Amino acid sequence: xxxxxxxxxxxxxxxxxxxxxxxxxxxxxxxxxxxxxxxxxxxxxxxxxxxxxxxxxxxxxxxxxxxxxxxxxxxxxxxxxxxxxxxxxxxxxxxxxxxxxxxxxxxxxxxxxxxxxxxxxxxxxxxxxxxxxxxxxxxxxxxxxxxxxxxxxxxxxxxxxxxxxxxxxxxxxxxxxxxxxxxxxxxxxxxxxxxxxxxxxxxxxx
Numbered sequence: 001x002x003x004x005x006x007x008x009x010x011x012x013x014x015x016x017x018x019x020x021x022x023x024x025x026x027x028x029x030x031x032x033x034x035x036x037x038x039x040x041x042x043x044x045x046x047x048x049x050x051x052x053x054x055x056x057x058x059x060x061x062x063x064x065x066x067x068x069x070x071x072x073x074x075x076x077x078x079x080x081x082x083x084x085x086x087x088x089x090x091x092x093x094x095x096x097x098x099x100x101x102x103x104x105x106x107x108x109x110x111x112x113x114x115x116x117x118x119x120x121x122x123x124x125x126x127x128x129x130x131x132x133x134x135x136x137x138x139x140x141x142x143x144x145x146x147x148x149x150x151x152x153x154x155x156x157x158x159x160x161x162x163x164x165x166x167x168x169x170x171x172x173x174x175x176x177x178x179x180x181x182x183x184x185x186x187x188x189x190x191x192x193x194x195x196x197x198x199x200x201x202x203x204x205x206x
Contacts, residue, residue: 013170014110021095030090033083040083044072045138045166047094050106052145053160066146076135113167121174134169137181138162144188157187
């Protein structure tokens, strides 16, 4: 008689994150990478780009986090098996009392998506090509957020798009990932359109 090993279902992402957040370890980028392994690519993009994606005070970390997110995206494209970060960046805090409002807002978004999500086209998330595509989309969205005019709010949609794409990857739900791509593309298109309009306006004055 052949025995079959029954795989326990993985806990929801929100529960895993909550367990890490309530643990005793420091809430730094380095400890997150250590705790989540290969999942840390997508989780880092959620946390890093969640800063510009949510309309909350950022404490001046927006561009720093976007640069780190770009590095994570490039590592995805290059096929690295795990996230590498310089020592200085590994020590950056992503949670704690000063970021409580940000974490609460982000957890609400994750739980809302978990309630409505289910695995769709799951096989696409286990291909080498999908990691490259995810990385390219993340680079584009991060660039859109980084180069948005200061205090314009135009960085919100590109950043939110990548947050939703990354959550779609973690939930293995292609519909969620596709929704994130549409959000990000809309944000970048809006930036380009408004930038072109501003340029033409200045040109007509000069």
